[in-house]
Amino acid sequence: xxxxxxxxxxxxxxxxxxxxxxxxxxxxxxxxxxxxxxxxxxxxxxxxxxxxxxxxxxxxxxxxxxxxxxxxxxxxxxxxxxxxxxxxxxxxxxxxxxxxxxxxxxxxxxxxxxxxxxxxxxxxxxxxxxxxxxxxxxxxxxxxxxxxxxxxxxxxxxxxxxxxxxxxxxxxxxxxxxxxxxxxxxxxxxxxxxxxxxxxxxxxxxxxxxxxxxxxxxxxxxxxxxxxxxxxxxxxxxxxxxxxxxxxxxxxxxxxxxxxxxxxxxxxxxxxxxxxxxxxxxxxxxxxxxxxxxxxxxxxxxxxxxxxxxxxxxxxxxxxxxxxxxxxxxxxxxxxxxxxxxxxxxxxxxxxxxxxxxxxxxxxxxxxxxxxxxxxxxxxxxxxxxxxxxxxxxxxxxxxxxxxxxxxxxxxxxxxxxxxxxxxxxxxxxxxxxxxxxxxxxxxxxxxxxxxxxxxxxxxxxxxxxxxxxxxxxxxxxxxxxxxxxxxxxxxxx
Ligand code: NAP
Numbered sequence: 001x002x003x004x005x006x007x008x009x010x011x012x013x014x015x016x017x018x019x020x021x022x023x024x025x026x027x028x029x030x031x032x033x034x035x036x037x038x039x040x041x042x043x044x045x046x047x048x049x050x051x052x053x054x055x056x057x058x059x060x061x062x063x064x065x066x067x068x069x070x071x072x073x074x075x076x077x078x079x080x081x082x083x084x085x086x087x088x089x090x091x092x093x094x095x096x097x098x099x100x101x102x103x104x105x106x107x108x109x110x111x112x113x114x115x116x117x118x119x120x121x122x123x124x125x126x127x128x129x130x131x132x133x134x135x136x137x138x139x140x141x142x143x144x145x146x147x148x149x150x151x152x153x154x155x156x157x158x159x160x161x162x163x164x165x166x167x168x169x170x171x172x173x174x175x176x177x178x179x180x181x182x183x184x185x186x187x188x189x190x191x192x193x194x195x196x197x198x199x200x201x202x203x204x205x206x207x208x209x210x211x212x213x214x215x216x217x218x219x220x221x222x223x224x225x226x227x228x229x230x231x232x233x234x235x236x237x238x239x240x241x242x243x244x245x246x247x248x249x250x251x252x253x254x255x256x257x258x259x260x261x262x263x264x265x266x267x268x269x270x271x272x273x274x275x276x277x278x279x280x281x282x283x284x285x286x287x288x289x290x291x292x293x294x295x296x297x298x299x300x301x302x303x304x305x306x307x308x309x310x311x312x313x314x315x316x317x318x319x320x321x322x323x324x325x326x327x328x329x330x331x332x333x334x335x336x337x338x339x340x341x342x343x344x345x346x347x348x349x350x351x352x353x354x355x356x357x358x359x360x361x362x363x364x365x366x367x368x369x370x371x372x373x374x375x376x377x378x379x380x381x382x383x384x385x386x387x388x389x390x391x392x393x394x395x396x397x398x399x400x401x402x403x404x405x406x407x408x409x410x411x412x413x414x415x416x417x418x419x420x421x422x423x424x425x426x427x428x429x430x431x432x433x434x435x436x437x438x439x440x441x442x443x444x445x446x447x448x449x450x451x452x453x454x455x456x457x458x459x460x461x462x463x464x465x466x467x468x469x470x471x472x473x474x475x476x477x478x479x480x481x482x483x484x485x486x487x488x489x490x491x492x493x494x
Contacts (some may be wrong), residue, residue: 002323002460003370004367007042007045007106007331007333007363008106012099012102012103015099016049016050016197017050017158017416018053018195018204019051019197019200019201019203019204020050020051020200020333022032022053022054022216022220023055023059023064023217023218023219023220024070024200024203024216024218024239024309025043025059025063025214025217025219026062026063026065026066026070026213026214026217027065027066027207027212027213027214028049028213028353029365029384030053030059030062031053031055032053032055032056032059033056033058033059033119033261034054034056035052035184035211036053036218037051037052037053037054037314038051038053038054038193038196038221038222038223039051039279040052040107040192040194040195040196041344042106042107042109043108043109043340043342043343043344043377044109044330044331044333044341044376044377045331045338045375045376046123046345046375046376046377047322049106049107049197050197051134052196052197052200052220053086053218053220053243054220054223055219055221055227055229056222057226057227057229057231058224058230058264059219059221059227059229060188060219060221060227060230060231061230061231061234063188063194063211063219063231064188064205064234064236064237064248065160065215065218066213067159067187067188067214067215067236068159068186068236068374069214070186070212070214071159071185071186071214072097073212073389074181074184074185074186074212074215075155075185076154077184077419079133079134079136080133080166082131082133082135082181082182082184083130083131083182084130085209085210085211085327086101086126086127086129086130086133086178086181086182087126087127087130088166089123089126089178089205089206089209089211089484090123090124090126090130091209091314092205092209092273093119093122093123093126093202093205093262094120094123094255095118095121097116097123097426098116099201100115100119100198100202100205101115101116101118101119102115102171102206102333103189103197103198103201104119104169104170104195104198105198105332105333106197106332106333106341106361107169107195107196107200108166108167108169108194108196108332108340108343108344109296109318109331109332109340109341109343109376109377110162110197110295110296110298110332110340111296111310111332111337111338111340111369111418112332112333112334112335112337113338114294114296114332115332116405117294118168118170118171118295119170120167120476121168121171121374121457121459122170122171122173122174122175123174124334124459125171125174125175125177125178125179125459125475126178126458128173128178128180128261128460128461129178129182129480129481130178130477131180132179132182132274132477132478132480132481133181133182133183133481135308136154136182136183136485137154138151138152138153138154139151139152140152143467143491145377146170147392147466147493148482148492148493149491149492149493149494150489150490150491150492151216151489151490151491151492152487152488152489153487153488154482154485154486154487154488154489155184155485155486156181156183156184156185156283156395156484156485156486157183157185157237157238157239157262157484157485157486158185158237158238158239159185159186159187159188159239160176160180160185160186160187160188160233160237160238160239160240160484161187161190161228161231161237161239161241162176162177162180162187162188162189162190162241162242162250162254162361162383163189163190163224163228163241163242163243163244164176164189164190164191164192164199164243165192165243165244165245166191166194166195166343167295167298167299167300167343168299168400169191169195169198169199170198170202170214170297172243172266173191173199173202174344174465175243175459175473175474175475175480176189176241176243177189177202177206177216178316179474179475179480179481179483179484180241181211181216181323182481182484183481183484183485185213185239185484186214186215186216186217186220187217188217188231189203189216189217189218189219190218190219190220190221190224190227191218191220192244193221193222193224194344195312196218196220196345198219198339200218200219200220202218203216203265203305204207204218212273216250216353225251225416226342227258227281228252228255229255230328232256232258232259233255233258233259234446235259237259237261238261238262239261239262239263239264239483239484240256240261240262240263240264240484241263241264241472241484242263242264242265242266242267243266243267244266244267245267245268246267246268246422246423246468246469249265249268249470251268252265255263260416262483262486263471263472264277264403264472264474264483265468265472266300266463266465266471266472266474267300267342267423267425267465267468267469267470267472268300268397268423268424268425268468268469269300269302269304269397269423269425269426269465270280270303270305270395270397270421270422270423271291271301271302271303271304271305271426271427271428271446272303272304272305272307272414272417272418272427272428272431273287273288273291273292273303273304273305273306273307273427273428273430274408274414274427274428274429274440274455275288275306275307275308275312275430275436276309276312276315276411276429276431276433277309277311277312277432278431278432278433279312279430279431279432279452280317280430280432280449280452281312281316282319283430283452284312284316284430285319285320285323285430285452285460286454287450287452287454288306288316288320288403288454289302289320289323289324289454290453290454291303291402291436291450291454292335292401292403293324293327293338293339293381293427294354294402294454294455296339296340296341296342296471297399297400297401297402298342298343298347298399298400300397300425300426300469301456301457302397302398302399302424302447303396303403303454304393304397305387305393305394305406305418306403306404306405306406306437307408307414307417307418308405308406308407309403309407309408309414310407310408311405312393313405313461316405317366317402317405318368318453320383320403320405321366321383322401324367324368324381324382324383325367325368325381325383325400327339327381327401329372329378329380329381331376335402340402341376341377342377342378342379342400342432343344344377345377346426347377347399347400348371348377348378348400349377349381350400351398351399351400351402351493352371352379353372354391354392354393354396354398354402355382355384355393355402356395357368357390357392357393357490358384358387358391358392358404359384361388361391362388363384363385363386363387363388363391364384364385364386365382365383365385365406366383366384366385367374367380367381367383368380368381368382368401368402368488369381369382369384377403379400379401381402381403382401382402382403382468383403384402384403384404384405384406385404386405386406386407387405387406389406389417389420390404391396391404392404400461406431408455409476411436411440414440415440415444416444418444418445419443419444419445421467421470422467423467423468424445424446424465424466424468424469424470425436425446425447425448425464425465425466425469426446426447426448426449426456427441427444427446427448427449427450428449428450428451428453428454428466429444429449429451429452430451430452431452434451435452437452438451445466445467446465446466446469447452447462447463447464447465447466447470447473448461448463448464448465458475459475460475460476460477461475461476462474462475462477462480463475463476464477464479491493
């Protein structure tokens with residue numbers, strides 16, 4: 001195993017070897033049955049950081065076995081005890097914010113500032129769900145006929161398979177694990193193969209916080225399709241919670257349908273960002289920088305189509321180009337970096353293809369528009385003006401630091417253009433007229449609308465999409481935890 005990464009301190013190298021000893025199953029670090037490994041690449045240098053174990057479908061079933069063994073005791077643990085364990089997870093994550101942020105930055109490439117924000121956000125799911133765990137309540141009613149009483153009890157749904165993407169390796173995992181554990185479920189987590197280290201580091205941290213063996217299991221694989229098919233075919237598994245692309249979500253919905261497994265799907269986005277003439281220019285520019293450049297554009301909520309009304313268009317375009325070209329691009333672990341590398345060479349090639357396509361179709365380049373001239377998967381912060389509706393980037397997720405601007409004239413026109421997509425995750429609206437803001441927010445087909453702000457994510461709010469952006473919600477009062485529970489109705493005469 002190559003642990004000689006020059007970006008790491010000796011202590012970090014020790015921690016890395018501790019969390020790459022095997023698959024995390026039943027509280028042990030077990031070797032994969034085929035004995036093979038997956039290389040984890042540093043996107044800033046294109047070098048191998050370390051290798052992790054490569055699980056087979058049989059390893060996946062070992063993880064289900066461990067989750068099943070732990071399930072009986074965990075669901076009977078009192079809500080107060082579960083809550084206190086979750087609270088300790090929150091506190092430990094906050095105490096370990098810096099090493100966790102450095103690990104995220106190392107394997108994902110994101111700037112340390114973004115990684116620190118991610119750890120805080122990820123930890124909040126434990127604090128929030130520690131509070132939710134003790135507030136699960138049922139219902140009690142008299143049947144309309146008067147013949148009996150209706151008692152509804154909410155029970156843990158059972159063993160859950162959680163599949164997460166690489167763009168928020170901590171937060172996408174805790175947004176599922178925390179409510180699942182609060183509800184009394186045990187889980188098998190399959191993190192993205194690009195960013196397995198954060199998942200394993202979290203598993204070790206949860207163990208320290210008192211999560212019993214087998215309640216959380218983590219398996220990494222180079223063959224996600226076979227592993228997840230085997231796990232979903234196991235009748236003990238009752239829930240699939242997936243965050244990732246709409247394409248993979250469709251495949252997994254098909255796989256889960258074979259076994260009639262409950263699904264929660266957090267999928268891709270194509271967020272419109274709408275700036276009306278009467279918007280405060282600086283507020284809109286601040287919002288655009290957050291909505292576009294959080295995580296260097298590698299976010300499902302990223303502003304993917306920026307629509308600006310004619311009267312403010314030129315000032316907005318000039319201001320955005322000025323701010324974007326001033327950003328420091330570099331390795332995520334450098335404190336000065338604001339825009340780190342993309343996750344892979346494939347991601348950079350896709351961004352390049354979308355920019356070239358838009359330019360060929362008439363978009364004007366205001367800044368960037370190329371890879372950075374250095375080793376690593378870098379793309380320069382880019383602003384394109386007058387992006388035509390037939391550009392591929394108006395339909396596909398860019399997932400990079402590229403801001404495509406288009407002009408619009410009136411409200412009805414822009415609502416129709418904003419809704420002209422199969423996606424419906426998030427949207428942004430900037431106007432000083434709050435009545436118009438609420439009217440537009442109401443008509444946009446999206447699960448989440450930010451009004452005069454560039455950020456929607458909050459553990460206390462229901463996160464999720466409509467149309468092909470997903471099914472179900474994560475976080476929020478009752479929404480997130482409800483995905484991991486089932487109603488049990490008891491008819492009684494008492
Ligand atoms: P992805 O390619 O769909 O992968 C997501 C996860 O699914 C990874 O763990 C991946 O494993 C696994 N996977 C891939 N193919 C699979 C298959 N056939 N069967 C089972 N599992 C499979 O997505 P990504 O590139 O990691 O993440 C970016 C996407 O996620 C974007 O579309 C983004 O919008 C979306 N996203 C949505 C939200 C939300 O809350 N709505 C949040 C974050 C990201 P491997 O890594 O091994 O391929």
